[in-house]
Amino acid sequence: MIYLDYQATTPLAPEAFDAMLPWLREDFANPHSAHAAGRKARAAVEAARAEVAALLPPGGGVSFTSGATEALNWAIKGTAGDIVTLATEHAAVLDTVAYARSQGRKVTVLPVGGDGLVDLDRAAEAIMPGTGLVAAMLVNNEIGVIQPVAALADLAHAAGAVMLCDAVQGYGRVPIPAHCDLLAVSAHKIHGPKGIGALWMRDGIALAPLLHGGGQEAGGRSGTLSPALCAGFGVAARLARTGGAEDAAHVARLSAAALARFDAAGWALNGSADQRYKGNLNMRRDGVDVARLMSELRDIAFSAGSACASGSGRSSHVLRAIGLSEAQARSSIRLGFGRYTRENDLILGVDRIIAAARAQWGAA
Structure with missing residues (x-):
């Protein structure tokens, strides 16, 4: 299997796996218990929290959650006032703000340009006094574009609003803007385990709880934490911090090699070519039947869009938001790669995708 779907999930780092094992076997105590075994587990949780916070x-x-979806739901439902967000946000944001609208909150969804970026002048018109929350993704999960989150945060603060950033695809990969008030992150996008994420809250920000119960986390989140998941997340965060420059250089080399092949074959890049994370390539070749392409290349893991919307039958809302037609959206694929991707595997995968697409219309 050639794995090229890093935006959906990343391979678990061996170091993270090893760090988790003791907490799944002999050190199984509840980290919220007062006895010695519980305190030992709690110490592991706090060490992991420090590593996650270091990025x-x-x-x-940092308050640990079950994942970024919970973190985003908590951030949105735990605030008050009007909401301003972007048309290319993840479903965890768009569906949650739709729920907030049904509960009486005013919601403004800003369009983006053909490059996938928001118009800051238009954002300034929408983010007015009375706005309670501005929500924007740092790195788009489908097309990889990097939004001007710092500038949006400045607009939010000028209006007295809180800035929420879905930093899932950017965490550990690109710098995180210091301007934000709330940041949602996820372990399994940085070679950590699935089932754990976090919500970072700026000091002084208070949210209404999403989950009621024991209030185990300082931010008010209830539920027993898994020391194993926390430990795996912490090690993954440490590896991202200490090896970030090496990872970025590797991804840049892979991206350049893949793009050269796609360009030569007449494929187009969806989204900004400059303001983007290079480990995400969303490519389009008009006329390609992507469903057939994926069926013919079952030993290559790539995507037609967000894994969270797969099976819905809908084309990508992100690709439609940047102005693509339905046919163009359905002729686009997403390739994601990173730390453990070998260049020869990527090139082989890209070449086979290009060849299979050519065969669909009988090209030589």
Whole structure:
């Protein structure tokens, strides 16, 4: 299997796997218990919390969650006032703000340009006094574009609003803007385990709880934490921090090699070519039947869009938001790669995708 779907999930780092094992076997105590075994587990949780926080701005705290979806739901439902967000956000944001609208909150969904980026002048018109929350993704999960989150945060603060950033695809990959008030992150996008994420809250920000119960986390989140998942997340965050420059250089080399092949074959890149994370390539070749392409290349893991919307029968809302037709959206694929992707595997995968697409219309 050639795995090229890093935006959906990343391979678990061996170091993270090893760090988790003791907490799944002999050190199984509840980290919220007062006895010695519980305190030992709690120490592991706090060590992991420090590692996760080390990749985030100073002046805030990390509350562990079951994943970024919970973190985003908590951030949105735990605030008040009007909401401004973008048309290319993840479903965890768009569906949650739709729920907030049904509960009486005013919601403004800003369009993006053909490059996938928001118009800051239009954002300034929408983010007015009375806005309670501005929500924007740092790195888009489908097309990889990097939004001007710092500038949006400045607009939010000028209006007295809170800035929420879905940093899932950017965490550990690109710098995190220090301007944000709330940041949602996920372990399994940085070679950590699935089932754990976090919400970073700037000091002084208070949210209404999403889950009621024991209030185990300082931010008010209830539920027993898994020391194993926390430990795996912490090690993954440490590896991202200490090896970030090496990872970025590797991804840049892979991206350049893949793009050269796609360009030569007449494929187009969806989204900004400059303001983007290079480990995400969303490519389009008009006329390609992507469903057939994926069926013919079952030993290559790539995507037609967000894994969270797969099976819905809908084309990508992100690709439609940047102005693509239905046919163009359905002729686009997403390739994601990173730390453990070997260049020869990527090139082989890209060449086979290009060849299979050519065969669909009988090209030589």
